[in-house]
Amino acid sequence: MNCKQLLLSKKAACNAHGEDSSYFLGWQEYEKNPYHPITNPHGIIQMGLAENQLSFDLIESWLARNPDSTAFKSEGVSVFRELALFQDYHGLPAFKHAMAEFMEELRGNKVAFDPRKLVLTAGSTSANEILIFCLGEPGDAFLVPTPYYPGFDRDLKWRTGAEIIPIHCSSSNGFRITKPALEEAYHQAQQQKLRVKGVLVTNPSNPLGTTLAHRELETLIDFIVAKGIHLISDEIYSGTNFDSPGFISVAEAITERGEEVADRVHIVYSLSKDLGLPGFRVGAIHSQNEAVVSTATKMSSFGLISSQTQYFLSLLLSDKEFTANYIAENKKRLRERQKRLTEALRTIGISCLESNAGLFCWVDMRHLLKTKTPEGEMELWKRIVHDVGLNISPGSSCHCNEPGWFRVCFANMSEETLDISMERLKSFVLSGDGRGKIGRGPRRLIKWVRAISAFDRRSER
């Protein structure tokens, strides 16, 4: 049979979807051999997933107190009919209100968010992509400080055709964003004949776990004003700021500035991290720029939130007693968990970047590298995944240009599992030559490393 090659689009046919990095390969390894306390105690412990599983019980107890919330009822009256037919891309008004107020609460009510300037999307993955579609054309560039969430390589670039130029940050100043670094990145873009359309920051940072300092925010805002570009602030971790210094949202930082600045600053949010509900697919864009809001609203047709979910969450988030208690308790648990991790690492002689937010620590393992090179980092990472049985994220996958840093998540497992992972790491470090608890031959390592399938079933924040 004469079968002519059936053409797909360039996008579908190419592999440049950012999913060949080690970050995703580690996932694959975990999926093959996942840890379970009883059925698979020697399996790989997942420490590469930035999921918040610490506070489900709080939501569960709310559900137990509010059974009608899942039965499409409002004060005994069925709201099913309206919800079943509701596909207005302006979003359920009650939910937008509740969402805007929740976002204000997370910022200590220091700023106001107008529900009419809020755009709902199916997760912040969708929100980020929509903003890039609104602000840039194929071939335009966005500057992103390193290290950054590996998913950006895919979410911001894939369908939009935009480019990312890294703003290199270094450990010498705690990976803070500096004006020279911004200028250098801008210059790089120009060298590559790319038009810079904006800067995208994650605040609190993934993978650093730190919040932007006031002077960093000022530097950023001054920079975007001077260059006439946009600023996107992905504040998906805004509710995870468990320690001082406090979280300063870009919304707060621009209150002193004029309208022109407000028009070019856009905030992305999601309930995936703070409420631990990534499966619900709830994201949002907030912007003072009417054109952006208008366009993003229409684009949200490609990723609307289920009306059922909007309705349920409007009830949950309108319960102010619940939200106040949840925010405080969640932060407390995160702080305790982070301390547990950092303490355990300290006893092994491993330090972390001092962090006050996030669901992970940015861990310094430079002294464990055989060679202080990217290859050395890869080699150490493979040993940790394979021999120690911990899936952590290597800094190179986050575009960190200093080898030896790793992101280790602490909120997606039980305390016991965390302790076990630290025990394993301790054995590995103290044994000195990487024998570790789980013995696997080097040959299998090489075979596994050569496998190039872009396997992806879960998100990896």
Added chain:
Amino acid sequence: MTRGSDGEKRSRPHQPHPPSRSNGPAMRIVVPLQGVVQGRGGLVLGSLLPCALFYFLQLYLKRHRSPKNDPSASASASASIIPRTLSRGQLSPRAQPPLSARAAALARPDDDDSLYYAGLRRCAADPYHPTRNPDGVIQLGLAENQLSLDLVQEWLVKNAKEALLGEDKEEGLNIRGLATYQPFDGSIDLKMAVAGFMGQVMRGSVSFNPSQIVLTSGATPAIEILSFCLADTGNAFLVPSPYYPGWDRDIKWRSRVELVPVPCRSTDNFSFSIAALERAYTQAKKRGLKVRAVLISNPSNPVGNLVNKETLYGLLEFVTEKNIHLISDEIFAGSTHGKTKFVSVAEVLDAEALDKSRVHIIYGLSKDLSLPGFRVGVIYSYNENVLNAASKLARFSSVSAPTQRLLVSMLSDSMFISEYLETNRERLQRMYRLFVDALKQLGIECAGSSGGFYCWVDMSKFIQSYSEKGEQKLWDKLLTIAKVNVTPGSSCHCIEPGWFRLCFTTSTEKDIPVVIQRIRKVTESHRMSH
């Protein structure tokens, strides 16, 4: 920014003037140019001068161009985005950073000249209600099924809580399974349930494989994702017209795929022919467009007719010969009300040893299950590469976990589903017949239709001039005088003026006389003036 010729002369003596002007400076430029063209002297002046002029023109334009103009947006678009930026541009030297061309073109509050959207907006502003707002606009422009919601509601009242949270009674409430990350292209449970549902919808004539399904948050992202997978920017799909107005946005906007209408005619009851596809393909090629797929809807939106088996075979032969894809949007497959049996392209593929890798089906739960709010769409493909790419792209448009869990439960209740599908069909049939008969009283004929939520009616005898403008005038009369929102054929790219889509599933039987009485106002006034 018009300037008189005097201004030009005084300020910019070397501005290029059109050759027809007879004044000194102009002739000094024109003559050398003429000289060059005629092969006479003046070569240096004739070549240097134009280059210099061009250079200075560019400089002049660059300095005087308004900083916020996006080069690819139309002038009207940029003028009406936010008028106040004009003054702001004078206050500070740096004006608003521009948006992308995509955004600039569509950022106007009332975008879309499409009457389809305009009508929906007018109706939303003043919606009819039999008691609360009897003079409001009656919505006949939205293909939503409200006839059988009570059945779904009944099921939910009995089962929703259990379905969502009742998994493990011993452990108590446990949301871990619901809350955490799911596969972006849908849980395997839901894929299995949807595959089973699709099989029931097609009345058992074909069975669907869950591993060929990618779930998305509605059919809107499904068609967009498929467009991204099958075509590059600037490529085209052939689409028999009239077609669903939403595709103009869903396919053209971000994936930038062109839609080439293949006009169908009332003489064929708006069925498409392979010959017409052939012609359209050739013409597209001549225009330099690369056609990547044929996109059909079956049952058709807006006509409601079904594609018969022979045509499906012909279509498959056509796409195979041209080595292109076939996308069959079968979202109304379960909403048939006529005697003709619906045949899915899947059924034809099953029967024959054809190259299936070029066929893709779009489906969803918005129409057949009356749940547009829950956002569940389906890409069903026989092409592994497309499935791989689409499942990755689905991360931007995933189905919400609580909805997935609820629907797994509902769709797995096959007894409920089969009762629902049957009752729904009966109600659709009844309503369709009542509507068609009522419209006949006004002298309005409907095209033959066996599926969908609408009648495709011929109101050409009520338009003054047989043109798109005439149709628009009638549409406007229907909206403002009769206060009925219908979808005009021009929004659907129908080549024959005067056809309208009227949806009958958002009304009750009691509303029909009201609708007729309202439309009569317009038809009568037309009769009286002619």
